[in-house]
Amino acid sequence: MNEGARDAEFxxxxxxxxxxTDPEIPVITLREMGILRDLRRGADGTVEVVITPTxxxxxxxxxIADDIAATLAREGVSGRVLTQLAPAWTTDWMTEEGREKLRAYGIAPPQCGSMAADEAVLRFAPARPAEPVPCPLCGSTNTTETSHFGSTACKALFRCLDCMEPFDYFKRI
Known part of the structure; x- marks a missing residue:
């Protein structure tokens, strides 16, 4: 289906x-997180919403699947939610708008750039961020990791050594 026809339909x-929005971070949408991947028709004609977990x-x-199913029902659409594990979710899928929303909410966004076209899907990230993690509250880069696991497994707990506030850092995945 061409993109114009798809936009008209969906x-x-x-x-x-x-x-x-993300149930764990209600200021950011599933699209901004890169979790909401596709909306399409399945082989049987049923609407399929494709999501990829972080x-x-x-x-x-x-x-998330329940929220999507409720939205489909509210819109009068019969459909299903498909969880797609490959390719694996990466923080590179987060939008710039989403990163800014994380920062404003008090979570340091992941440090990452776009993947090169020839980069393999499987990557081994360093245990610690390569660059200093700026404090989302005061902007200082004088920060330290206090726990590799924060409020969720996808975040680490940091502390700013200038304003002394703790904050989550969304790990690069």
Missing amino acids: GPLWHALEAL YSGCPAMEQ
Whole structure:
């Protein structure tokens, strides 16, 4: 299906789905997180919403699937939610708008750049961020990791050594 026809068919539904927020970080949408991957028709003609978890054990995925199913029902659409594990989610899929929302919420966004076209899907990230993690509250880079696991497994706990406030850092995945 060409993109124009697809937009005509799914435009209102995309709009409704794009309003859904992450259950663990309610200031950022599933689209901004890169979790909401595709909206398409399955081989049987049923609408399929494709999502990819931030990591395979993410406890929010059941709630996300329920929220999507409720949105489909509210829009009068019969459909299903498909969880797609490959390619694996990466913080590179987060939008710039989403990163700014994380920062404003008090979570340091992941440090990452776009993947090169020839980069393999499997990557081994360093245990610690390569660059200093700026404090989302005061902007200082005089920060330290206090725990490799923060409020969720995809975040680490940091402390700013200038303003002395703790904050989450969304790990690069």
